[in-house]
Amino acid sequence: MKAINWLMTFAMVLAVTSCIKKEPLNAECDIVAVALPGDLLNRTPIIENDRVTLIVKNHVNITDLAPEFELTPGATIAPPSGTKRDFTEPQTYVVTSEDGEWTKAYTISVQRNNAINLKYGFEDVKVTKSAQGGGYDVFFDVNINETTHQRDTMFWASGNSGFAMTNGKGAPDTYPTFQTDGGHIGKCACLITRTTGVWGAMVNKPIAAGNLFIGKFDLNNAIAKPLEATKFGTPFFNVPRYFSGYFKYTPGEIYQQFNPDAPGKLEAIPGKKDECNIYAVYFESTADMEYLNGANVLSDDNPNIIAVARISEEMRKGASDWTYFHVPFVFREGATIDADKFEDGRYSIAVVMTSSIDGDYFSGAIGSILFVDELEIICL
Amino acid sequence: MNIRNLISAAILTLSSLLAAAQSDRPGDIAKSIILGLEYEINAGINIGGASPLPLPAEIREINSYSPHLNLSIGTTVTKWFDENGGNWGVASGFRFETKGMETDATVKNYGMTIIQDGKEMSGKWTGRVRTKYHTQQLTIPITAVYRINNRWKVNFGPYLAYAFSNEFDGHVYDGYLREGDPTGNKVSFEGDARATYDFGDELRKFQWGVQAGGTWRVFNRLSVNANLTWGLNDIFNKSFKTVTFHMYPIYLNAGFSYVF
Structure with a gap:
């Protein structure tokens, strides 16, 4: 009987595999890697789904750069690799898939010197469409460099693009992070901890805390390595002293902790209260740690961190009305700023806020709501 | 209905048939045989x-x-058209059976749409897919039978099936x-x-298809048989759009029969 079983299995596998069709041509059209000939880059290129940011050294002439691309196998790019272009303004490239069915336009921008503002009012958003026809807010700030007059747009990062996969046709205000009226001045950022429903539970991500930060959200890592999905920081050419702003916060009713064995993957922790978090970190970008991430952004033993400015524990618990905070950057013992590295743009700043302090571990209270407005990094 | 129920149902059927067969009255079975009816009970995988x-x-x-161990048990009644040893007949009956499998496949750019709680998620998956399929069904075949010789007969015809237990689950990973x-x-x-x-829950309750196969009489009362059953409708309900292609159950049933 056993022999027959094996024979049958073998016959079945043979029958099925023998009719596997010829592999279709690739349908994807990604920029996989970007290189700039010469030692021009200050950071590894940041490649997002339809945007590439090249952070170059300060002396680089950006009017005739010729980036070279690695694409999805078989895909083509126009204009082709090695074409010289003027990157004073962001440039568009179009990638076409191997099967010719799909194209994707990338915006490639080059950033150098100080490219970010020091005050953030959360007045500007751009709605990014989700795959199912909804959309979410992406906050941005436009900076015009005093010396080079270059215009840079800094897009704030958030986990909204991950939430979009679970949120169908939802409007921006159904997302964890969105713009709302009633700011301290004008509009403000609103961060809410939300449930990710069936989909989120399916991939062990049962809640999504509202989060907003300077850096990049790497959606590709969001499920497998969520702590690495939040890449904090951007080059910074100042020495920060204080971090200030306005916020109000109401924690949600029931704190729930991620538990893969609990129904809905969440377990209520009676008596525990949710907290928000607002902080800024000044750090050195090294080859092995260009950005900070969820696992090390506040670690006491992270040698790259130079200074941290963070709201007090009391403030993290809640503030019913707009509350002003003004906290110093506390320099780590023995941390120094090297003049050459400073000139080279080796230092970075990250500003991070979240409606649930344990949100990066998918724990918190659904409904915790944080409003933030008029942030400022005060420098020397 | 689980395996145990299935087996007890089958045993019940079996014992009632045996009881009828052992009856010393010139009972229905004897009469039936005279009328050109032939009874079999079958077991197989x-x-x-x-x-x-x-x-x-x-x-x-x-x-x-992995094919899983899928059992089937049932009865077949064959009506021979010509009592004087003609070669054509028609057979029907029922069988309780399980069909199942477990597969691990690699897919590329495989489209899927999942709708749950009124929310839709769609995308293209590249990577591994592990699938477990298991169903328990009551199947009624209605087939034409042709007797080639004393030992061989072949059958072909449609079958109808009702699934009283359906499972189709798995996960995607590494992609x-x-x-x-x-x-x-x-x-x-x-x-x-x-x-x-x-x-x-999206699997279809009613299925139909065709079966074709042969029976070889080993001894007077014992036959071995093999039947290919080929489902002709998608295992999923029409309204189900997640699996973008139709999937058909194709099974080889191999087993033996006791002929009364």
């Missing part, structure tokens, strides 16, 4: 799978396949999803990261 036909190009590799279409956001699943699914 099902080996096969639910598969799209032909395999879509998105399926790149079958990494593993990535592109949200929407191949240009959409990319999300990787590596290591322990997986997305589980359960489409058991």
